[in-house]
Amino acid sequence: MGSAATSTRHLIEVMGTVVTVDLFGDVDDLSAAGVIEQVEEILREADRVFSTYKESSPLSRLRRGEVTLGETPAVVGDVLDLCQRAKSLSAGWFDPWHLPGGIDPTGYVKGWAAQRALDHVRILPLSGAIVNAAGDIASFGGPTPDTVFRTGIVRPDDEGQLAAVVELRGSLATSGEAQRGAHLFNPFTRQYGAAVASASVAGPDLGLCDALATALSVGGHDVMVLVEKLKDYEAMTIDAQGSIRATPGFPFVRD
Amino acid sequence: MAPTTTTTSAVTGVRTVTGPLVNYFYGELSVKVTANGKKIKSVTIGTLTDGGNPRSITIDQYAIPILEPEALAAQSSSIQSVSGASYTSAGFQMSLQYALKSLGI
Numbered sequence: 001m002g003s004a005a006t007s008t009r010h011l012i013e014v015m016g017t018v019v020t021v022d023l024f025g026d027v028d029d030l031s032a033a034g035v036i037e038q039v040e041e042i043l044r045e046a047d048r049v050f051s052t053y054k055e056s057s058p059l060s061r062l063r064r065g066e067v068t069l070g071e072t073p074a075v076v077g078d079v080l081d082l083c084q085r086a087k088s089l090s091a092g093w094f095d096p097w098h099l100p101g102g103i104d105p106t107g108y109v110k111g112w113a114a115q116r117a118l119d120h121v122r123i124l125p126l127s128g129a130i131v132n133a134a135g136d137i138a139s140f141g142g143p144t145p146d147t148v149f150r151t152g153i154v155r156p157d158d159e160g161q162l163a164a165v166v167e168l169r170g171s172l173a174t175s176g177e178a179q180r181g182a183h184l185f186n187p188f189t190r191q192y193g194a195a196v197a198s199a200s201v202a203g204p205d206l207g208l209c210d211a212l213a214t215a216l217s218v219g220g221h222d223v224m225v226l227v228e229k230l231k232d233y234e235a236m237t238i239d240a241q242g243s244i245r246a247t248p249g250f251p252f253v254r255d
Numbered sequence: 256m257a258p259t260t261t262t263t264s265a266v267t268g269v270r271t272v273t274g275p276l277v278n279y280f281y282g283e284l285s286v287k288v289t290a291n292g293k294k295i296k297s298v299t300i301g302t303l304t305d306g307g308n309p310r311s312i313t314i315d316q317y318a319i320p321i322l323e324p325e326a327l328a329a330q331s332s333s334i335q336s337v338s339g340a341s342y343t344s345a346g347f348q349m350s351l352q353y354a355l356k357s358l359g360i
Contacts, residue, residue, distance in 0.1 A: 011294075011295040011296075011298070013295060013355055013360060016352070017351075018295065018298055018351065022335065022336070130335060130336050132336050132337075135337065135338045135339050136338070137336050137338055139336075143335060149334075149335045149336065150334040150335060151334055151335065151336045151337065151338050152334045152336075152337045152338070153337075153338050153339050154337060154338070154339045156339070162334075162337075165334060168335070168336065172338050173338070174338040174339030176339060198339055200338060200339065
């Protein structure tokens with residue numbers, strides 16, 4: 001961690017993983033604990049509504065056709081609208097409507113929920129904060145008021161090594177086969193499989209980063225070109241041979 | 256914002272539990288969780304076998320820095336987080352959930 005920075009780490013077990021919340025700055029423990037409790041509730045609520053593992057969740061019931069969209073909590077419609085935007089921005093490479101097993105916005109929800117959690121943390125007088133949901137990262141500020149956060153992107157073939165270090169200006173999501181096995185579904189070929197070993201997208205909003213990283217994994221170069229045209233979003237891929245490609249503005253730290 | 260108090264719990268003290276060995280991408284692993292009361296303090300790899308896959312030998316040597324990006328940071332330039340690490344793996348999550356259940360979290 002940065003030498004001059006004061007930070008506290010909070011771990012929240014939710015959404016089938018552990019989310020870390022790192023707060024940077026001098027905040028009293030009581031204020032921090034109160035905010036962390038609210039952050040935990042934001043994440044748990046997202047899990048309750050959107051879990052595809054919990055059979056009773058509103059999303060699971062929607063998937064089974066037991067309820068209509070109008071009968072689910074309003075937030076489901078909000079997230080599906082955001083997914084629709086991500087689908088069109090990715091030219092259909094991110095497509096929660098054409099996955100095996102029915103509509104599945106999971107690829108958007110984890111990032112979206114972490115971004116909401118991060119936005120809530122802003123009420124504390126911090127120099128910066130990081131919410132890391134299993135490698136999908138939302139942040140603001142830096143370790144101190146005049147420095148920026150840095151994030152390592154691991155090598156897909158050897159997660160003990162870093163392939164790149166980037167300046168974290170907002171959010172960063174990484175998607176790849178190595179992390180969760182063959183889970184990436186190509187909506188055009190209707191087959192599982194990825195075009196690259198690792199795909200990262202950096203930008204202001206983690207929900208969209210998460211969706212675009214999934215699209216980039218599956219679509220490779222075609223999606224890289226699309227992200228390059230998006231204002232404030234940058235992309236990087238690592239192929240099976242370890243070659244790195246990135247959009248011109250990708251915030252690599254070169255030192 | 257109303258001040259909040261720490262959640263009270265019957266479970267107290269620092270405890271460490273290791274989840275069962277489960278398959279992961281390169282072999283088998285187990286997850287070790289340390290908690291103080293109901294609060295998670297650290298999540299690391301307990302055991303890791305590579306199934307003869309040379310790729311994971313280095314993983315074994317540094318004990319995957321799951322949720323401990325500082326361990327990686329120490330090896331490289333100063334970083335505060337890591338993206339794309341293996342703690343999204345299904346195997347990791349299975350072992351983790353078992354460990355958390357054992358700890359009553």
